[in-house]
Amino acid sequence: MGEHPDVTRRGFLGTTAAAAAFVAAVGSRAHAQGMDNLRIGLIGCGGRGSGAVSDALAAAAQLKLNAKIVALGDLFQDRLDGAFTKFTQPGVANELTKERCFVGFDAYKKVIDSDVNYVLLATPPGWRPLHLEYAVEKGKHVFFEKPCAVDPLGVRRVLAASAKATEKKLAVVAGTLYRHSPCYRETIRRVHDGFIGDITAGQIYYNTGFLWSRPRQKEWSDAEYQLRNWYYMTWLSGDFNVEQHVHNLDVMHWIMGGPPVKCTSVGGRQVRTAPEFGHIYDHFVTDYEYENGVHIMSSCRQQGNTTPKNTNHYIGTKGHTDPSQIIWGDNPWRFDNPQPFAGYVLEHVNALQSLLAGEPVNEAKQQAESTMIGIMARMSAYTGKEVTWDFVMNKSELDTWPEEWRGKEPNFGTMAEPAVAMPGRTPLV
Numbered sequence: 001m002g003e004h005p006d007v008t009r010r011g012f013l014g015t016t017a018a019a020a021a022f023v024a025a026v027g028s029r030a031h032a033q034g035m036d037n038l039r040i041g042l043i044g045c046g047g048r049g050s051g052a053v054s055d056a057l058a059a060a061a062q063l064k065l066n067a068k069i070v071a072l073g074d075l076f077q078d079r080l081d082g083a084f085t086k087f088t089q090p091g092v093a094n095e096l097t098k099e100r101c102f103v104g105f106d107a108y109k110k111v112i113d114s115d116v117n118y119v120l121l122a123t124p125p126g127w128r129p130l131h132l133e134y135a136v137e138k139g140k141h142v143f144f145e146k147p148c149a150v151d152p153l154g155v156r157r158v159l160a161a162s163a164k165a166t167e168k169k170l171a172v173v174a175g176t177l178y179r180h181s182p183c184y185r186e187t188i189r190r191v192h193d194g195f196i197g198d199i200t201a202g203q204i205y206y207n208t209g210f211l212w213s214r215p216r217q218k219e220w221s222d223a224e225y226q227l228r229n230w231y232y233m234t235w236l237s238g239d240f241n242v243e244q245h246v247h248n249l250d251v252m253h254w255i256m257g258g259p260p261v262k263c264t265s266v267g268g269r270q271v272r273t274a275p276e277f278g279h280i281y282d283h284f285v286t287d288y289e290y291e292n293g294v295h296i297m298s299s300c301r302q303q304g305n306t307t308p309k310n311t312n313h314y315i316g317t318k319g320h321t322d323p324s325q326i327i328w329g330d331n332p333w334r335f336d337n338p339q340p341f342a343g344y345v346l347e348h349v350n351a352l353q354s355l356l357a358g359e360p361v362n363e364a365k366q367q368a369e370s371t372m373i374g375i376m377a378r379m380s381a382y383t384g385k386e387v388t389w390d391f392v393m394n395k396s397e398l399d400t401w402p403e404e405w406r407g408k409e410p411n412f413g414t415m416a417e418p419a420v421a422m423p424g425r426t427p428l429v
Contacts, residue, residue: 038067038352039095041116041140043108043131045074045083048145049122051344052175053083056120056143057093059348063356070095071114073107075123075227105410112138118351119143124230125238126150126400129157132172132364136161139168141360143351145175147246147371148364150238152396155372162364171360173351174367176250177343180350183325183335184343188255191323195331196316202296204252205309206245210302213276222415223404232278234378234418235400241267241284241381242374245300250370251312251323252288252296259369260288260296262388267381269420271303279420286377298377384423398429 038060042049053069060067069087074080080103087094102110108131112119119135121128121144128148135142142165149155165172178184191199214229230236237243253259267284269277286298299309312323319329325338354361372392379398380387404415 036065038065038118039116040067040069040118040120041071041073041111041114042069042083042120042122043073043111044121044123044127044145045072045079046122048175049120050083050086052120052122052143052145052348053087055345056118056348058345059352062345062349063352065352066093068093068095071100071102071111071116072096073102073111075103075105075107077103109134112140117141121145124227124236125243126154126230126233126236129154129161132158132161136165136168136170136172139170141171141351141355143173143175143348144364144367146250146367147238147242147374148174148367149371149375150235150242151375151398151400152372152392153399155368155375156393158364158368158371162362162368165360165364166362169360170362171351171355172362172364173347174363175347176247176363176367176370177347178247178251178324178340179254179363179366180343180346181324181338181340182342182346183338183340184251184323186335187321187323187325187327187333188251190327190331190333191255191314191316191321192257195319195327195333196314196321196329197318199256199294199314199316201294202252202255202312202314203299204248204296204312205299206248207299207301207306207309208244209306209308210272210304211240215276221412222417223402223410223412226278226415226417229276229278232276232280234278234280235402237280238371238375239280239378240302241281241286241300241378242371244302245284245298246370246374248300248310248312249298249373250367252298253366253370253373255312255314255323256290256294256296258290259373259389261291261390262386263288263377263380264386265377265380266384266423267378268423279418281378281381281421284377284381286380288373288377379428382421382423382426383428384426385428387428396429 042053072083112135119140119142121131125147148158216225226233263286265286267281269282272282283301288296314321321327325335327333376387376392
């Protein structure tokens with residue numbers, strides 16, 4: 001994979017031989033913690049959840065650990081059945097039975113309460129704070145997909161759960177895969193070592209075409225329609241500048257060493273206006289400002305028949321960089337054979353390796369902050385107001401949870417779909 005030879009002990013093991021040697025060195029500690037017998041529970045059986053199971057099993061194999069998928073949970077029976085069929089095929093290590101498969105709003109509790117020790121949280125992001133809290137309460141190690149919340153209150157819940165996970169010595173690893181990709185890690189390490197000097201500006205892009213959508217079916221209730229078509233509901237996805245663009249916002253957070261102090265964003269719906277696209281926007285452009293006066297421009301778009309662009313670019317006093325692989329300027333450097341999507345497996349290698357070493361990794365705080373960077377831009381675009389980091393972290397009371405469920409158990413009943421946000425009219429809460 002072209003990995004740099006001086007990756008740290010808490011970095012990634014690039015070869016099977018190195019992984020085997022590492023496990024041999026810490027084998028007794030792994031046995032004491034029970035991590036030589038990895039029992040995986042999946043909550044959220046869609047494509048990304050199923051992918052996360054395959055990635056976790058591949059990581060365990062690289063580290064020479066015994067691993068099985070032993071419990072599944074989802075809100076919908078068809079999703080659950082699809083995952084069950086996939087993971088009970090010959091060649092997949094599993095202990096799945098129908099009794100270990102749970103459906104409904106409380107399925108997450110049943111999976112976490114079962115005899116799993118590594119929980120994968122892959123439901124729509126609006127559920128993430130609740131599921132993370134329960135997993136930490138029950139003392140389970142966690143992989144949780146990005147983003148980790150959809151509003152400021154949710155981010156604060158994740159931060160509180162993160163602190164409890166640290167107290168309990170639990171591993172919590174996030175699905176922001178660039179943090180786990182050797183090409184990004186080695187390039188950004190050099191940026192932090194001064195290869196491009198002081199950063200003076202930057203541009204980040206995540207411009208793509210259309211994604212999937214699920215038109216409403218006559219047998220679906222209001223709530224089921226929104227839950228199945230979750231990507232286009234802000235209360236479930238956070239809008240796409242949070243759900244998708246968080247990858248590049250996380251790189252910005254990483255490279256800059258922290259969050260911006262404020263932002264101003266514009267956005268709207270030009271193309272994706274049909275009912276099946278809910279009430280989210282299809283484009284955002286954001287100016288992020290840091291305490292030292294540096295501005296980073298962010299652009300993200302989901303519109304068909306447009307030019308795609310998914311890049312990061314940072315300019316410094318001694319050069320500039322695409323942090324996925326290359327540095328230009330006074331100290332030129334390039335990563336050979338970059339494979340950023342290797343991070344899908346290395347996310348789990350990192351979590352398991354940290355447990356074997358007795359130093360559980362906890363990425364919940366960094367993921368919470370990267371998520372909030374996207375949320376503050378969405379709030380700015382929706383309202384037309386400048387939004388500060390202090391406001392979203394300490395003052396905002398924005399809670400996107402459906403009014404119909406406030407103080408009640410979630411149900412498949414009547415649920416009004418939120419209106420499209422209008423700058424200058426939608427209040428900043």
